[in-house]
Structure formats: structure tokens, C-alpha cells
Amino acid sequence: MKIALIGYGKMGKAIEQIALQQGHEVVLRLDVNNPEEFTAANLQKADVAIEFTRPETAFENLQKCLEAGVPVVVGTTGWLHRLEDAKVICTQHQGALFHSSNYSVGVNIFFAVNRFLAQMMNGHPQYEVRMAETHHTQKLDAPSGTAITLAEGILENLKRKTNWVNQPTEEAEELSILSYRVDPAPGTHEVYYESAIDTIEIRHTAHSREGFASGAMQAALWLVGKKGVFGMADLLGF
The missing domain is CATH 3.30.360.10 (Dihydrodipicolinate Reductase; domain 2)
Known part of the structure; x- marks a missing residue:
């Protein structure tokens, strides 16, 4: 699976480590140092995007992914006051959005x-x-x-x-x-x-970030090929 990492801080790097261990490929790494690379063409090189950034940028980031037709797993918290807007965008583009306050x-x-x-x-x-x-x-x-x-x-x-x-x-x-x-x-x-x-x-x-990163990877694998808005209850069945 090819992955775009939106946010390449501690969580992004933890996810990358697990992804590589599992045999996946990270094709795009985005952070504040390379915003010019955050384009639809670059996103479309990935099968799924995983977003861990900041509350004030999360909604715009997920919107770009959905508009590009790329499934997106969002781990950033503090943006859920715009969840209904995100659901509308997801439906408009027949996309896939996975969000959770915690992926452990x-x-x-x-x-x-x-x-x-x-x-x-x-x-x-x-x-x-x-x-x-x-x-x-x-x-x-x-x-x-x-x-x-x-x-x-x-x-x-x-x-x-x-x-x-x-x-x-x-x-x-x-x-x-x-x-x-x-x-x-x-x-x-x-x-x-x-x-x-x-x-x-x-x-x-939590003893480390590994549980969060592992759960985000599990969500990304599960999301590919689906349409709609999902959370950990859908993934885990409770």
C-alpha cells in the first residue's frame, strides 16, 4: 500500500516506521517545510492519506484529500465542530473518511x-x-x-x-x-x-505512541476501497 503522511512530526514518523516494517511504501511526507508539495497530483500517488497535524489545519487537509479522491485517516483532534461539513464533502466526492479521537x-x-x-x-x-x-x-x-x-x-x-x-x-x-x-x-x-x-x-x-500509530495504520488498511465516514467502532465492531 502507498501512503501519504500529512504531518511528519512524532506521530507521522511513528506511523512511517510501522508502515515500513509492514512492507508498505510512504510516497509523500508533508509538513510545514514543504507546503508546495501538498497538491492533488501528489496525493493521488497514494492509496490512502494519514493526517496528524494541528486542529486549525485538519479540516482543510482532509478536504484536499477528499477532493483529490484519496481516502483519508484523520488523527488530529480539536476540529470535530466541522464534522458535519466534512461528511457533506465526503458524500459529494463519494470519498472515504476515517476519524477518531484515539486510535489505540x-x-x-x-x-x-x-x-x-x-x-x-x-x-x-x-x-x-x-x-x-x-x-x-x-x-x-x-x-x-x-x-x-x-x-x-x-x-x-x-x-x-x-x-x-x-x-x-x-x-x-x-x-x-x-x-x-x-x-x-x-x-x-x-x-x-x-x-x-x-x-x-x-x-x-499510554506507554508510547506505538499503540496510536499501529491503530492508525490498521484504520488505513481497512479504509481503502470503502466509501463513507467511519470510526474505530466500525473497525473494531464495538
Whole structure:
């Protein structure tokens, strides 16, 4: 498979390493140093594009891929307020778009456990829920996309919470997410249910970027030949 890497930072290089180990070819590497190479003709040399850049550029990047007829896997977070626009563009060009707040298989299992636990906690109002997430200082968005996905899973299943806030809160209907930025920290996400007598805690800690890069490669392989908008639930089946 021929791959275009949009974003050639730490994640892009981690993906490249796995791609080469699996026998694939990277035909295009794009970053801030060579924007002139970001053309439809160059994109079309690839079977699939994998995008890990910045929130403010992700939408434009995926749009270029879809307009060029190239399936695109987007790993950048912080742009999902434009997801509906992306779906329209994908449909217009009969393209393929794969997006996720986190490509780690372990994190997606964590998402499922989080939803199930929130549903169970509906019958136990004595437990107050809160969240925390920790990333390296180069992480631009706060809370992380993964934390937002976890929060949405709680809000969808725990009736006493209606919205999340990225700060401590005393409001009963609000879900607090605290964000910490320290080095080195690939990513830790924690959900706490606390009562006067005990605490239930679930946590996922990433030890390296390899899990994210491997998942992105798995998504890219799966996406080729498909049409539509997909996520990790489609890939993993839960």
C-alpha cells in the first residue's frame, strides 16, 4: 500500500516506521517545510492519506484529500465542530473518511468500559463522577479529544449529568474534566466515581505512541476501497 503522511512530526514518523516494517511504501511526507508539495497530483500517488497535524489545519487537509479522491485517516483532534461539513464533502466526492479521537485499541476498549460503567451508575446517585487527563506539553487542545469522547460517553449514559466543563465545578449537573500538561506524558485518562465511603476508578495510560500509530495504520488498511465516514467502532465492531 502507498501512503501519504500529512504531518511528519512524532506521530507521522511513528506511523512511517510501522508502515515500513509492514512492507508498505510512504510516497509523500508533508509538513510545514514543504507546503508546495501538498497538491492533488501528489496525493493521488497514494492509496490512502494519514493526517496528524494541528486542529486549525485538519479540516482543510482532509478536504484536499477528499477532493483529490484519496481516502483519508484523520488523527488530529480539536476540529470535530466541522464534522458535519466534512461528511457533506465526503458524500459529494463519494470519498472515504476515517476519524477518531484515539486510535489505540486499548483506549477504544476503555471507551466501551466507560459507557457501561456510566450506565450502571445511574442507580447509584451517591457517587459523584469526575475526570482527569494528562498529556505532554506539546498537546495543543484541552481537554484532549479522548477526554471529550469519554465525557460524551458518560453524558449519554448517566442521566444526572448534562454537560462537561474543563475546570473544577460545584454544579451537580456538570462533569468536571481537569487537564494537566507535563513532560514526558504520552497520555493518561482517568474517570473517578467517588462516594463518602469509597472510590471507583478506571484509568488508561499510554506507554508510547506505538499503540496510536499501529491503530492508525490498521484504520488505513481497512479504509481503502470503502466509501463513507467511519470510526474505530466500525473497525473494531464495538
